[in-house]
Amino acid sequence: MPMGDVYIAGGLRTYIGAANKAYKNIPAEALAAAILRQLDLDAAKRGISIDTVIAGNATGGGGNIARLSLLTAGMKDSVAGITLDAQCASGLESIITGYARIKSGLSQCTIAGGTESASTRCIRSWNPNHPNYDSSRNSNAYQSAQFIPEDFSENSMIRGADETCRKHGIRAEDMIPPAMESHKNAEAARQNGDLKKILLPCFGAHADQLIRPAITKNFVSRLRPVLQGGIITPATSCLFSDGAAFVTLTDERLPFFTSGEENSSPRKNSFYKIVEACSVGADRFLSPESLIVAIKTLLKKSGLRAQDIDRIDYNQAFACVDILYRKEFSNPSNAFGGALAYGHPYGASGAMILLHLICAMEKFNESLGIAAIPAAGGTASAILIQREQD
16 A cells, blocks of 8 residues: 555643542543543544554553553444553654554554553552562552663652753753743643643543642742752652543544534644654663754654754653753744643653644644654654645
């Protein structure tokens, strides 16, 4: 089958809940099912049939949560479910996988993205047969997976961010402005309704819970580092959160459509085509740096220069990522704020970033955009999309 173009025909996300708050007792598959159910209905109204669901998830209990989620949503038994774990990049990697499947002819219409529940994530424990098991400890339970051979702890990502700051001479005070800007932009987007069309209320949630518009420089500057002797503080690191985000991918040239909060009409003149994508590896100890590697790799693969791109949106897991980005690129980014304001529902974040990028490109009438995300262990993913108009 000849390779054709792949379009993003629609997409939605839940509101993002703080851990143990809005979605305290809602598991990841239920959050995903709320989105999948609506996207499946939207697809049916447009005469397209979903053949596969690909879901990213990082902290669940294993198994095929994509299949569990689509069945929970009431989708047909004939729909395949594929679960992918690339930690922070899981959602974007799921979309890249869906893109590749359609591009190669394996699928025709796929829903891809991710879901995460920090509130209900599993508490794992080492088997006594495993080398990491320690009989002298009261508990061998853990919540975060091991990312690299040299380090296994709940704080490995924070340590990597601290080391990145030290390498690049980034001080705690340098990260205060991007942290405050993220909350400011997120609140402005909420007031303006910039994201309303891609938000689906569910389980009683009607607002993103972690946005703090009243945050002050004085407050942020008084926060102590997360780790002793460290640089990253609670305000310059994303917070645990719950949420789901998915997009509909198809081999048909269909305009981007979302039922959204108010069942808005299709925007008939906007088509979002996936142009190129990449997955990269970088320094395992300095995972924030992988974002830059991914963006540069994607530009090289596409034959474009940074100045050809209208907008680059990326995951703000730590405020040092903003500083690294600004040292390399001047492209507008994260117009509606980032993970420092919304939180980081790991498996869902990549799809969430892509949806925010689409909303920004629509608002500012832009043509080319990149969504990118660094991930645990020094990997990163990036995707290039083009907005077409009739």
